[in-house]
Every structure is written in structure tokens, then in C-alpha cells.
Amino acid sequence: xxxxxxxxxxxxxxxxxxxxxxxxxxxxxxxxxxxxxxxxxxxxxxxxxxxxxxxxxxxxxxxxxxxxxxxxxxxxxxxxxxxxxxxxxxxxxxxxxxxxxxxxxxxxxxx
Numbered sequence: 001x002x003x004x005x006x007x008x009x010x011x012x013x014x015x016x017x018x019x020x021x022x023x024x025x026x027x028x029x030x031x032x033x034x035x036x037x038x039x040x041x042x043x044x045x046x047x048x049x050x051x052x053x054x055x056x057x058x059x060x061x062x063x064x065x066x067x068x069x070x071x072x073x074x075x076x077x078x079x080x081x082x083x084x085x086x087x088x089x090x091x092x093x094x095x096x097x098x099x100x101x102x103x104x105x106x107x108x109x110x111x
Contacts, residue, residue, distance in 0.1 A: 011041060016094040033087050035069040036079050042068060051076050 015037070042064060043054045051073035058064045070076060 014095050014098055016091060016098075031069055031075055031079050033083060036076075036083065037088065037091065039068040039070050039076060051080075 015034075017034075039054065039058070042048075042058070046057055048054045048057055054076060055070075055073040058068060058070060
């Protein structure tokens with residue numbers, strides 16, 4: 001069996017779980033901010049345009065429903081409207097800082 005890492009798994013490694021723990025947002029505890037971010041990442045990677053397209057894609061793959069914890073476009077709409085954007089701003093800033101750090105990178109000549 002081939003051992004490989006998917007884009008989703010690599011992105012998952014970069015996510016700062018401590019930010020989600022620090023900024024607990026009131027609202028739907030069943031559909032957490034972490035699950036919301038997973039659904040939005042799925043939509044971005046699959047180039048979904050609109051909540052109904054996201055819903056259709058998630059419903060087509062049962063494993064994705066388990067991964068994101070969502071089942072309807074109305075649920076996505078509610079959490080997108082209700083959740084504070086500060087959480088996702090902090091996530092972005094943390095991931096950006098990790099990616100812009102030169103740690104572990106080196107220049108390799110192409111010769």
C-alpha cells in the first residue's frame with residue numbers, strides 16, 4: 001500500500017487547535033467553529049460556489065459529513081452569520097506565521 005499525505009491532512013497539521021480552544025464562540029455547540037472551518041476548507045479546495053453546492057458535495061460523500069459535522073446549507077448559513085470573524089482571523093494569522101517562518105527551509109541549487 002502506498003503511504004501518502006493528502007492536502008487535507010497537511011492543512012490539518014497547520015491548524016492551531018489552541019486558537020479554537022482559546023476562542024470558544026457561543027452558538028451551536030454541535031456545529032463547532034472547528035467543524036465550520038473544515039466545511040469551508042472543503043468548499044475552497046473543491047471550488048464550491050454557494051452553500052447549496054457545498055451541501056450537495058458533502059451529502060455525496062458520507063465521510064465528509066462525519067468530518068465536517070454538517071448536513072444542510074441552512075446550518076452553514078446560520079453559523080456563518082452568527083460566528084464571530086475574529087476566530088478565523090486569529091487562525092489565519094497563526095497559520096500565516098507558521099508558513100512564513102524560514103525554519104526548516106533551505107535553498108537547494110537546481111544544478
